[in-house]
Each structure stands twice: as structure tokens, then as C-alpha cells.
Amino acid sequence: MATSLNPTYFIFLSAALFAIGVYGVIAKKNIIAVLVSIEMMLAAVNINLVAFNKFFTPEAFIGQIFAIFVVTVAAVEIGLGLALAIALVRKRGTTNLDDFDWLKW
């Protein structure tokens, strides 16, 4: 297939997405926003995995299988995060991470 697409583009795309995710985790104050940022980091990983699978090992589907597992675990993590957020809202009435200072950081 004659395209001028090469893995570099995907590496840059995923690196950018990953960096945005890292920034979100550090800068955001709301649990939900932080969870979304973590999802972005995992999405960056998936882009990498699927792209590398396509370019380097097109006959084996290792990367795509890996991506499926990553998606699943990401869903589990989000489910758990939301459950904890609900419990926290019930208990403390806030989802702002700055309010969680009972334990020292």
C-alpha cells in the first residue's frame, strides 16, 4: 500500500495525547477530570499499540489484542474511580481533590 504514512506520525500523535493526559492529571482539581486524563493516557497507549502492530508485525495481532485488554482495564479503572467518587460525594459532598487533605500528601 503506497501511503506516505509512517510510524513517526503515530508516535508523535500518541506522545502529544499522553503529554496532555499527564498535564491534566497534574493540573486538574476535579476527580472526574483527573480520571478523564488517565483515560487519555491509556488512549495514547492504544494508538501506539495498534499503529506498531500495523507497521511492524502486520501478520500477528499482538498489538491489537493488547489494546483490547487495555480498553477493558481502563473501563474497570473508570468504574472503580466513579464508584469511589460517588462514595466520596456521599461522605464529604465534594469531588475537589484539594479538599482531600485529611492525610498529608
Add this chain to the structure above:
Amino acid sequence: MHIDYSLLSTEIALAILGLIVFTLGLTLPSRSTNRGLGAFAIFGLLIVLGITVSFWGTQAELLAGMYLIDNFSVFFKILALVAAILIVFGTMSYANNNLSRQLEYYSTIIFATLGMIIMISAGDFITLYIGLELMTVSFIILVAFRKTDGHSLEAGIKYLILAGVSSAVLLYGLSLIYGATGTVYILELAELVTAGTISPLLVFGLVLLVAGFGFKISAAPFHMWAPDVYEGAPTPITAYLAVGSKAASFAILVRVFVGGLAGMQEQWATLLAVLAAISILLGNLVAIPQTNIKRMLAYSSIAQAGYIMVGLLTASPEGIKGVMFYAFIYLFATIGAFVVVCAVYEKTKSDEIASYAGLSQRSPLAAAVMLISLLSMAGIPPLAGFVGKFYLFTTITDNFMWLVYIGLIMSMVSVYYYLRVALVMYRDEPTDPTPIKMGAAVNVTLIIAMVATLVLGIYPTPLSELSNIAAQSFFTW
């Protein structure tokens, strides 16, 4: 494709045990009749331990290298199971009195153990990731277990976020290594990665891998979750987090770095040496001003992670042997200390070091076990910790002499804060002189931990030989 399921019998048995405990808990009529679940879980775990021991000496791979069974993995599996059994056994009364939901508690502990065991045996990145996440997710649930207690919830949220970020970083590293080499199998990786084939992508992946694993073993500067989570989590979970999660993470760290990326030893050895040095320095120094015993033990465990990391630096059988030996000794010392913390908490409802005043009069056994465990962690000669540190640090005297000095000096510093607890226990007068009554299970666990720490210190040869055999098997792939 034919799969030899008998090689997986440990994992299958453990999964079935977890599901049975879960189903039993659901079918038993009321929460109060669930008390027997703990005993059932211990019984099941003992059977699984027996199955695992019978695998000693087996060397096999499953699914073209996705799953590796050798003495190295069997050693760490035994370690994880022993830790689970001792902790569940020693803290059963704590769990009965403080944690209302037995079904979720015991089944989640079993699933966390299953995650560790899968991770320990993992032969490729996918299995590694699944095991790691099964363990982490179970631990998040367990850390936030007392959901009516704000501290526990807050610790759970912090653990969730930092564990999520660390696994994302780890995964990104894994994906880059996959991109650079085209394989996810650790054994294949070892053949592909040689000194001549190192690309920038690979090095970048390696750095992210170090950061990701650094979180899991709570090595500084990736340690910031540990004190908060250790303090906020229910104490049995803190103990299991400190022992099981750390040991399993070290097992996979050895597997990936020494087993898979040995060709890049030059690159990662320096990196890990620096991490080890920071962990030892920071862990020991910050532990000094702590007033909460769980926080103090958390910082001490950061320092211990630094000591264990020393064994990886040379990528030699001697170093791996040191890692395994130290991990096993650390297990008994930590469980001894945390079971005492549990027992004292039940009586005083406090984790402050000040509430340990006069413990030697209130419960001589608890005080003695606490003292021996802490001294073993500090590495005082007749105890097991000394032998472990000796094995670890002798491997690096050629290349990393500066790290040996840091380790020695900081071990001496650590004696200070460990002995401070001893002083409070033995010198101070108790505010409430009533003796602390501990159940038979707690006493038995404490005695096992104490005897193991003493005996392995005086006569380390059998365990040393076992870990030597296990380390050899690691290098015969």
C-alpha cells in the same frame, strides 16, 4: 493449539477458590454467618500453597512463552501465598470487628493474590499487565474498604489515581518497547535486545518502565502515595500491600530487566542505582520525625525497596538470590510488625507511636515481636535482616561502592528511629496498664514471624540454598 492446563493448576485452583468464597458469601443467609469465610479462605489458600510447592523444580513455558514456570516464579508464588495466609490468619479478629463485609474482603484478597501470581509467572507484556491490574484493582478496593471512614476512602482515591497514572506510564513504556523490537515476549526480547541494537525508542521505553515499576515498588521519587495509602488503608491491607504487592512487583521487575533487557544493563543499572540511593536516603531520613507507626513503617518500606533494588544492579545470579532472600525475610519482619499494629489498634484504637507506651508490660509477646521485626529491618547482626543485607550489598562492591557506603550509613540511621519505638515500648510507663489480650491466631502468627526472623538470621543456609537454586533456574531459559 494444545495447552497443558495442569501447569496452570495453581492459578486455576486459586481462581476457583476465590469464586467459591464469593458464591458462599452470596448464598449464606446473613452477614453474621459469614464469619467462617476467613477460616475457609485460609484452608483453601493452604491447599493452593501445597499445589504450588509441588511445582518446585518444574521448568516449562506455556503458549509460546506467554507464561513461564520455573523455580524463580515458584519461589515468589510461595512467598505471596505465605504472606496471604499469615495476614488473613493473624488479622482475622481485626477483620471480624472492624470490617463488616467478609465476603468482599476475603474474595478480594484472594483475587489480589491471583493477580500477583499471574504477574510473577508472566512471560509477556499482556499477561504482565493483566496480572498487575488484577492485583492493583483488588488493592484499590481493599484500601477503600472502610467506605464509611473518610480516611480510608481518601487513601483509596489517592491510590486509584496514582496507580492509574503509573500503569499508564508503564504501559506507554511497554508499547514503545514493543514498537522498537516488534515483540512482547520477554524471552524473545532477551534475544533481540543486545548492546548493538539499542534505539532511542527503546531507551525511552526503558525510562518509562523504570518510572512505572518505581511506583509499584514505591521507590523514591515515585513513593508519594505510599505513606498516605499505608496510613489510610485497613492495617491487614497495609501489611499485604507492603509485602505481597512489593514482592510481586520485584519479581516482574527482575523478569523484565534482568531477564528481558539484560542487553541494556549499562543503561538501566545506573538509573536503578540512583533510584535505590534516593529511596534509601529519603525513606530512612523522613521516617525519623514520623509519629504514626503506619507512616513510619511506610517510609521504612520505601527504604527497604531501595535495599532490594541493589540486588538487581549486577544482573547476576548472586544478586537475584539476594533479592529473593531479602524479600522472604522482609515478609516475616513486616507481618510481625503489622500484626502487632493490628492487635494494639484493636485495644487502643490508635496508631500513634505514643500509644505503644509500656507495651512490654501490657503484652510482652507483642513488644518482643515488634522489637525483633524492627531490628531485623534495621539489619542488626544476629537477625535475618543482616544476612539479607549482607547478600545484597556484597554483589555490588566492585561497581557501586558509593551505594554500599550510603546503605551502611543509612542502616545505622535507621536504627535510631526503630529503637525509638523500642524505647517507648520498654521504657515508658503505660497510660492504661490493662494487659492486651490477643487471640490464639494472633499469637501463633506472631510466634511464626519471630521464630522465622531469628532462625533465618542464625542459620540462613537452607533458605539461601533454595533461593540460589531458584536464581539459577532464572538464568537457564
Add this chain to the structure above:
Amino acid sequence: MINWLGVLIFLLSGAAFGVIGIGISYLIQPRTKNRYKLEVYESGIPVKASAWVRFRNQYFTYALIFVIFDVEILYLYPWAVSFVELGLSGLIKMFIFIFILVLGLWYAWKEGAFEWR
């Protein structure tokens, strides 16, 4: 660079599709102004209150359970595609998989996650 021309044309025609559609309707639409025009549902049911209300926690519990069970499709789909090759052993493994999920469903049921309180 010739390969990228297709992408450019695709992007431009995609944008044009939206712009032209909105533009034409803006040009030819009849304009009347009265207060019924400003209602949320024009000629529909009257609006009672603001849409920015707090939802009950119960909604989120449902959402959580949905998310968790939704993901199983990810594994069912590849299995369904290669159903014939995998044969009976694949079917048995899938039943084990579903069985474990059903245990989770049973738990959610017993915890009262499906009761509207």
C-alpha cells in the same frame, strides 16, 4: 505529497457540507419573531424547570453497572468472529467467562443495585 491531496479534499468537502447546509437554510428560512419561538420545545410541551438539576446517585450506580458489563462485548465479538475455528473448547471457555460475569450480576442484584429507592 500527492497522497495527502485526498485527505485535503476530504477535509474540505466535509467542511463545505456543513457550511453550505447551514448557510442555505440561513438564507432561505422565513423569519418571524415571537415568544413561542424562544421556547425550548417550539409548539411542544411546556417546560417545567431548568435542565441543570442534580441527578440522583442511583443513576450513576446504573451507569457504573452498565459500563462494567458493556465491556464484555469486547471479548464476545472476537470470539463470535472466529466461532467456527475455536469450536467446542472456545464455547466452553466463553461459558466460564459469562459465568463469572453472572456471579458479578448476582452480587449487584443482592446488593440492591437494581432497586429504585
